[in-house]
Amino acid sequence: MSETYANVLTIGLVFAALSAVGSVFVRSPYGRFATPRFGPSLPIRLGWLLMEAPFVAFYVFFAAGPRALEPVPLLFAAVWTLHYANRALIFPLAMRARPESRMALLVVVLGMGVVLVHGWLYATWLSGLASHLTLAWLRDPRFLLGLLLYLAGYALILQSEAILRGLRRDASGYVIPRGGAFRWVSCPHYLGELLAWTGLALATWCPGGLFVLAVSAANLVPRARATHRWYQEELAGYPPGRRALIPFLL
Numbered sequence: 001m002s003e004t005y006a007n008v009l010t011i012g013l014v015f016a017a018l019s020a021v022g023s024v025f026v027r028s029p030y031g032r033f034a035t036p037r038f039g040p041s042l043p044i045r046l047g048w049l050l051m052e053a054p055f056v057a058f059y060v061f062f063a064a065g066p067r068a069l070e071p072v073p074l075l076f077a078a079v080w081t082l083h084y085a086n087r088a089l090i091f092p093l094a095m096r097a098r099p100e101s102r103m104a105l106l107v108v109v110l111g112m113g114v115v116l117v118h119g120w121l122y123a124t125w126l127s128g129l130a131s132h133l134t135l136a137w138l139r140d141p142r143f144l145l146g147l148l149l150y151l152a153g154y155a156l157i158l159q160s161e162a163i164l165r166g167l168r169r170d171a172s173g174y175v176i177p178r179g180g181a182f183r184w185v186s187c188p189h190y191l192g193e194l195l196a197w198t199g200l201a202l203a204t205w206c207p208g209g210l211f212v213l214a215v216s217a218a219n220l221v222p223r224a225r226a227t228h229r230w231y232q233e234e235l236a237g238y239p240p241g242r243r244a245l246i247p248f249l250l
């Protein structure tokens with residue numbers, strides 16, 4: 001790992017730790033938890049599109065690396081594309097947003113920084129620093145288990161987001177989500193996200209993967225718990241056995 005890489009990663013992990021502390025006191029102000037207390041805000045769809053847009057910088061950083069044309073780094077660039085095709089385009093464009101749903105500008109700006117650093121850490125690793133990413137790596141248990149975890153997480157994200165979208169077909173507010181992994185938890189899409197980033201970090205053996213995993217956990221664990229409490233308080237008949245994020249545990 002180069003000194004620059006280690007420094008960026010360290011700063012990223014400090015940011016993740018601060019976010020974890022902040023999340024104890026503040027619910028990230030977008031969607032159902034949006035509030036004018038955090039200054040100007042944007043319509044939620046525009047917020048998502050802007051926040052995730054820096055994912056394209058990954059390709060610039062990736063192309064600059066000496067291994068950019070090798071098959072295994074290219075395979076992971078394809079995984080990056082798969083992920084962000086959903087997160088940056090399909091999810092925001094297909095969402096059935098409430099007209100009043102907003103995202104604080106602060107969330108958009110911080111999120112853009114996170115996506116940029118995330119892209120730099122992965123791209124620099126994949127096409128530059130990671131000399132182990134040869135064809136032999138495709139037989140390594142870390143790759144196989146990591147890819148499996150990533151794909152399971154990604155499938156869970158897609159399924160759960162589709163169920164949430166479907167709830168707004170006939171209603172404009174909030175409805176109890178049912179089916180898929182909503183049988184067990186209130187936020188299976190967050191669980192999918194955490195599984196996917198764990199899997200990608202393992203499959204690439206990328207230290208920078210710890211950054212996105214830490215930031216995601218700092219955001220999504222408290223948000224899942226807050227969402228779960230909100231459902232229990234606001235939606236009559238909410239299934240009592242359901243947990244927030246991890247079936248039977250949390």
Ligand SMILES: NC(=O)c1ccc[n+]([C@@H]2O[C@H](COP(=O)([O-])OP(=O)(O)OC[C@H]3O[C@@H](n4cnc5c(N)ncnc54)[C@H](OP(=O)(O)O)[C@@H]3O)[C@@H](O)[C@H]2O)c1
Pocket residue numbers: 030031032044095096097098101157161164165167168173174175176177189190191193215216217219220
């Ligand atoms: N890696 C990270 O750090 C990170 C951080 C945040 C999100 N994400 C990912 O981004 C995706 C979206 O996250 P999110 O926090 O926006 O999820 P969310 O709060 O569950 O909202 C997703 C969409 O579903 C709608 N929705 C939620 N619950 C609903 C219900 N009960 N009835 C009807 N509609 C409902 C929301 O509408 P409203 O906008 O009107 O609430 C929104 O359009 C997830 O897959 C998540 O894992 C990742």
